[in-house]
Amino acid sequence: MGRIFSGIQPTSNLTLGNYLGAIKNWVTMQSEHDSIFCVVDMHAITVPQEPEALRKATYEALATYIACGIDPKKSTLFVQSHVPQHAELAWYLNCATPMGWLNRMTQFKDKAGKNRDSVMTGLYTYPVLMAADILIYHATHVPVGEDQKQHVELCRDIAISFNQRFEREVFTVPQPIMPKQGARIKSLRDGTKKMSKSDPSDMSRINLTDDADTIAKKIRKATSDADVLPSEVKGLESRPEAENLVTIYAALAETTMDKVLGEFAGQGFGVFKPALANLAVEKLAPITKRTQELLSDKGEIEAVMRQGRDKLIPMANKTLDDVKQAMGFVTL
Ligand code: TRP
Numbered sequence: 001m002g003r004i005f006s007g008i009q010p011t012s013n014l015t016l017g018n019y020l021g022a023i024k025n026w027v028t029m030q031s032e033h034d035s036i037f038c039v040v041d042m043h044a045i046t047v048p049q050e051p052e053a054l055r056k057a058t059y060e061a062l063a064t065y066i067a068c069g070i071d072p073k074k075s076t077l078f079v080q081s082h083v084p085q086h087a088e089l090a091w092y093l094n095c096a097t098p099m100g101w102l103n104r105m106t107q108f109k110d111k112a113g114k115n116r117d118s119v120m121t122g123l124y125t126y127p128v129l130m131a132a133d134i135l136i137y138h139a140t141h142v143p144v145g146e147d148q149k150q151h152v153e154l155c156r157d158i159a160i161s162f163n164q165r166f167e168r169e170v171f172t173v174p175q176p177i178m179p180k181q182g183a184r185i186k187s188l189r190d191g192t193k194k195m196s197k198s199d200p201s202d203m204s205r206i207n208l209t210d211d212a213d214t215i216a217k218k219i220r221k222a223t224s225d226a227d228v229l230p231s232e233v234k235g236l237e238s239r240p241e242a243e244n245l246v247t248i249y250a251a252l253a254e255t256t257m258d259k260v261l262g263e264f265a266g267q268g269f270g271v272f273k274p275a276l277a278n279l280a281v282e283k284l285a286p287i288t289k290r291t292q293e294l295l296s297d298k299g300e301i302e303a304v305m306r307q308g309r310d311k312l313i314p315m316a317n318k319t320l321d322d323v324k325q326a327m328g329f330v331t332l
Helices: 016-029 051-067 087-095 099-103 108-116 121-135 148-167 213-219 240-253 259-266 271-293 296-329
Strands: 003-008 036-038 078-079 142-144 175-177
Touching: 003 016, 003 051, 003 121, 003 175, 016 036, 016 051, 016 108, 016 142, 016 240, 036 051, 051 078, 051 296, 078 240, 078 296, 087 121, 087 271, 087 296, 099 121, 108 121, 108 148, 148 175, 148 259, 213 271, 240 271, 271 296
Parallel strands: 003 036, 003 142, 036 078, 142 175
Antiparallel strands: none
């Protein structure tokens, strides 16, 4: 039994995509592993954030984790900036990470695009902070989506080269774990794009703060096509919207796409969408309702934040002491 670490950025509302793609898996994993889940506010500021929006999103993310079933008695939940040791470790790791390694990061290339000279330095060194998050707690496994795999691999390279350079096992070398396929949720407007918190259209996603009526409305209005559903998954090829809606159904019902098609083959979206809307409301409305309840009493969320912080600071300090000792800092 290893230790799991993962995090999500509080850049705005978490979505159905975050739930089915990440948080739902975390809920299962927390019973089998020592688990630490973070709201990575220091990563969020790698692109400009409105201060009040960041604060609100940070509370919302933590409330959503709990409402989705992450149990603060089983897992450790915290806010990244509450353990500033991450930033200190990131500095030491910045001085142990060749620029060539960061130049290879495809997410930076995608995000910076043509604006390489005007994006902030933090966006470039972001993967080093992520490595610090993971290494400071000796996490053994890091559940992430495909887009973050390269960053976890960089983290492994940093850990291995640091251990070699200073000739001791300062860091545990972690492994990425990818969610089982089928949980990659696309936009409700365009089945070729990821469901994203940053899409300008709110109709493209289901937020984990939406109420039951909104959830039902968004599903009913989701883009689909005029064909009936096929009897096999193969028949969904080149029908990205249809595939996405069947994927969502299967994930929410905790079944396979084949079984869903077994039930709905030959039916059109006039039948399938209302069924999906009912299912989504049944599964998600309790979560979004609980999120709203938690948000109405910040005290409860803050108590969970404090509990996480107080547990993690000593662990983080221990790792920092080892790092500083290894690197040759004078410790008093
Ligand atoms: N970079 C991740 C993302 O944007 C979030 C993240 C930060 C993270 N630190 C992490 C994920 C550590 C896993 C482990 O999705």
